[in-house]
Amino acid sequence: MDSTVRPYSKAYDILRNAGLRPTRQRLGLARLLFGDGDRHVTAEQLHAEAASANLRVSLATIYNTLNQFSEVGLLREVVVKPGRSYFDTNTSDHHHFFHEETARLQDIAADAIAVGPIPTPPSGTCVERIDIIVRVKKADK
Amino acid sequence: MDSTVRPYSKAYDILRNAGLRPTRQRLGLARLLFGDGDRHVTAEQLHAEAASANLRVSLATIYNTLNQFSEVGLLREVVVKPGRSYFDTNTSDHHHFFHEETARLQDIAADAIAVGPIPTPPSGTCVERIDIIVRVKKADK
DNA sequence: TCATTGTTTTAAAATCATTCTAAACTATTG
DNA sequence: CAATAGTTTAGAATGATTTTAAAACAATGA
Structure with a gap:
């Protein structure tokens, strides 16, 4: 340790x-x-x-x-x-901000975005993961 | 027409x-x-x-x-x-299923997933778009 | 410890999607 | 219809990633 x-x-x-x-x-x-x-x-x-x-x-x-x-x-x-x-060293359930201009990623805690139920996946498939990417850009002043 | x-x-x-x-x-x-x-x-x-x-x-x-x-x-x-x-010909607000094995995309209507408020974007930035990708795989029977 | 064996690392070449280049072509405007 | 500005193209170039085949290494057990 x-x-x-x-x-x-x-x-x-x-x-x-x-x-x-x-x-x-x-x-x-x-x-x-x-x-x-x-x-x-x-x-x-x-x-x-x-x-x-x-x-x-x-x-x-x-x-x-x-x-x-x-x-x-x-x-x-x-x-x-x-x-x-x-590649993200945080493998727990969470999401991301992505800065388009700087190509930088930033974590969003899983519980910081409430996601309702997901529609039933196409038959024969099951959900493996849900990725949410919030794309942000420089605020135009 | x-x-x-x-x-x-x-x-x-x-x-x-x-x-x-x-x-x-x-x-x-x-x-x-x-x-x-x-x-x-x-x-x-x-x-x-x-x-x-x-x-x-x-x-x-x-x-x-x-x-x-x-x-x-x-x-x-x-x-x-x-x-x-x-490239998606549907340019309206919506999300996607993605089939990992077949590399096929499928639309999810925007209102089929309820998304709560997004955390405040990092200062100086504003949200440009929110992408939700539900990754699915063949259901293991 | 040492030899054996199966893994891992590596430099270099290969691959794959995508972009660039410069020349040939084409739509638009006058 | 001619001039010009925008488009298309083949082919070369790029950039990220993967493969290859050989050399280096880690694990194992005698």
């Missing part, structure tokens, strides 16, 4: 619990992703961040890792913009 | 009203898009459809046209899947 003493133990546990082998790359990325509050990252961002943390990881590994983390439920992929994927 | 007599008059009017020059390509695509009920198309789909309707249009023009139509409000771009853009 005390990250000054065992800096990778949290990351290590996260990977272990997810059934992922704790490699140097995954440990480092997990630490960046889950070390400090909720985050929204793109592959390129994380790659840059890894570089400045002196963590040598190829871009291919960044993509592999983000996808694996999403598969095991450690991340949630948020689709807001054609041609770019965002 | 009678499309058996003046097959392009509706498309022509749509383009005229939108301030777009009615070229052969735009007329043909408008007819495919707006000819018959609400539709959700990707660029590739529309390209294939144009081809089988004997409408010769390059893929670049498909993209240009879909983007122009969106800019003038004739189409609404729906972002549901990384790496692929969908």
Whole structure:
């Protein structure tokens, strides 16, 4: 728990619990992703961040890792913009503000938006997830 | 109005009203898009459809046209899947079911989902649009 | 500890959707 | 009908992501 003493133990546990082998790359990325509050990252961002943390990881590994983390439920992929994927470290039920101009995402707590009953899904299907994206732009003064 | 007599008059009017020059390509695509009920198309789909309707249009023009139509409000771009853009001919306020396995979109009328008040947008911004995507998958029997 | 085995990482190439470029074409206006 | 401004196009370019095949590594058990 005390990250000054065992800096990778949290990351290590996260990977272990997810059934992922704790490699140097995954440990480092997990630490960046889950070390400090909720985050929204793109592959390129994380790659840059890894570089400045002196963590040598190829871009291919960044993509592999983000996808694996999403598969095991450690991340949630948020689709807001054609041609770019965002990954959210907050995997609990919640929604998003999306700033069109700055391409920045911001969480909205699940209970901050009341959603009534959803119409019956098409026959043979069941609801997997409900995504609400509130697209905001600079207020015109 | 009678499309058996003046097959392009509706498309022509749509383009005229939108301030777009009615070229052969735009007329043909408008007819495919707006000819018959609400539709959700990707660029590739529309390209294939144009081809089988004997409408010769390059893929670049498909993209240009879909983007122009969106800019003038004739189409609404729906972002549901990384790496692929969908365009919806229904531009009124409404939401979507998205079938993860088949990558198919389906409209949900705006009044079929009751949404409570949205939290105040971050300061300096105003809400541009609210997208609700209900992701469904095959029900596991 | 060490060898074996199955995973993971990687650089580089490949892919895919989309956009750009510059030249050829076409609708509109005078 | 000529001039011009807007459109279309093939093909090249881009950018994000995935694949490939080989080298590096982690886990396991002797």
